[in-house]
Amino acid sequence: MSYQKRLSLLFILDSFIVLTSVYISYWFIRPGLLQDVPSTLVLSSLILLISHHIFAYIYKLYVKAWEYASIMELINIFKAVSFSVIVTASVQWIIDGDIYVRVLAITWMAHMLLIGGSRFAWRVVRDQYLLTGKGKKRVLIVGAGSAGTMVARQLLRNQDSELCPVAFVDDDPKKQRLEIFNIPIAGTIHEIESIVKEYTIHKIIIAIPSLKRSEISTIFEQCIKTNVKTQIIPLLEDLIEGKVSVNQLRDVQVEDLLGRESVRLDDKGISGTVTGKTILVTGAGGSIGSEICRQVIKYKPKKIVLLGHGENSIYHIEMELLNCFKNKVELLTEIADIQDRDKIFSIIEHHQPTIVYHAAAHKHVPLMERNPEEAIKNNIIGTKNVVEASDTFGVDTFVMVSTDKAVNPTNVMGATKRVAEMIVQHYASISKTKFVAVRFGNVLGSRGSVIPLFKKQIQSGGPITVTHPEITRYFMTIPEASRLVIQAGALAKGEEIFVLDMGEPVKIVDLAKNLIVLSGYSLDDIEIKFTGLRPGEKMYEELLNENEVQQEQVFPKIHIGKTTGIEFGVIQSFIHRFEEMEKNEIRETLLSYANKSEVEKSVV
Secondary structure, three states: OOHHHHHHHHHHHHHHHHHHHHHHHHHHHOOOOHHHOOHHHHHHHHHHHHHHHHHHHHOOOOOOOHHHOOHHHHHHHHHHHHHHHHHHHHHHHHHHOOOOHHHHHHHHHHHHHHHHHHHHHHHHHHHHHHHHOOOOEEEEEEOOOHHHHHHHHHHHHOOOOOEEEEEEEOOOHHHOOOEEOOEEEEEOHHHHHHHHHHOOOOEEEEOOOOOOHHHHHHHHHHHHOOOOEEEEOOOHHHHHOOOOOOOOOEEOOHHHHOOOOOOOOOHHHHHHHHOOOEEEEEOOOOHHHHHHHHHHHHHOOOEEEEEEOOHHHHHHHHHHHHHHHOOOOEEEEEEOOOOOHHHHHHHHHHHOOOEEEEOOOOOOHHHHHHOHHHHHHHHHHHHHHHHHHHHHOOOOEEEEEEEHHHOOOOOHHHHHHHHHHHHHHHHHHHOOOEEEEEEEOEEEOOOOOHHHHHHHHHHOOOOEEEOOOOOEEOEEEHHHHHHHHHHHHHHOOOOOEEEEOOOOOEEHHHHHHHHHHHOOOOOOOOOEEEOOOOOOOOOOOOOOOOOOOOOOEEEOOEEEEOEEOOOHHHHHHHHHHHHHOOHHHHHHHHHHHHOOOEEOOOOO
């Protein structure tokens, strides 16, 4: 309905209500005498009509969206009606020296009832239509707290929404059998499956922003049984920081189901080491390197040097950071291969970084099994180049990104990362630079991780390929991994291996099942095919071996293990002669060196 038509309709309706109220009131006082209405009453009705329209305009009764009417609109109606009656009473006193008190009292009540009723009838009709869920998807809201009620209110008020809330679930026993906005609290979280069937639910919304990841995982286990699409409102930290609003629903992500809370940074400590300093990131175009740049730039360093071998990836992260932090931090790019010793020395000498985050590496296990010499060139010799350049030109802190595959390695990639750790620790013992390594498990969504592979396989209709039904891995998100690297730089004293408390390992097959459901399919739609362990692949990964484990945490959820490796001269000798070896000999020698490290049992 257009504004003009709406205004005309309300004007005519209110005029009829006002005049009707006056004469009904007079009839109540003097029934049967409507044929003998005093002239003063006729004048009063005209004054009441005019004053009502004036006050209705003042209190904007003609421009309200009455389908969303609330207490505030009722208060405005009360003011408009009351003031128009007071004006009418004043005119009666001036003209006639008397006030028709009983008539005006009944007029006020009839006026309030009819004006208010006519307005709120729109909301009643709309709410009743919405509650039937006609033409809309029926929604079950998990959580009947303030966030859940806010989501329900938003959905009810939004006429364009395709969603209609029809039930809540909540574990609070005090809320059972109650109703919110005429929507029943139908049961507890453990009854989700039966409630979905009873109420013919098409969608589930988890509306508890303070949920811990372990609790999200528990709820999702119930939702997954229903084969109904499940979404979640943003986490409490995102709401507090103002990144999102409570009505911005998102799909449940795999990282929500890790069962471990995110690492929180020591912002003050990091600011002291990063703010105003020059930072160099190797592998800056990769998954971890680019996220380190995104995280560290928030602490306002003087400049960040983005070093990488791939020009496209470096270009993309440079453009992203320029768009977000233009003119706030100086960004410099260097296209270089860490195997090029002279170029690396030249770059570090020129920029004189305070901190080097070394994230450049070859990491694909099967590829490195087939190309061990390339893993050595990049992961060992490349790391050695960056380490020695950092030592030579007085870098304050060097942080190397390592992996859980460096623990008791069974593959070339893990062995090269373990030897790289040994190089870092050797220089930590002889250099003024603080050299440390950061070890973590698989990173969700990083290049080469199982998640992008699984998503592609799901998009193509399956099957999802898993090597073994019992294979497990530790998982963390890209931001978590990057935060750990930055935090390690702030905590570094030298020689440490920092390890994140990553909670419980996750079965890959369970990860695959969750991803199938999160993608909107049932477990019957997508086949999971087991292909057997690949060469060099472990059934289980470790973050520290049993001799490295230290119970003390240097920071919440961060452990430290201090290991020493074989003599550095042995590594040097291997580097000088590995190109003369056959691939099998390279692999066997490398694994032998990587597994010979001894452990210092003292706590750092």
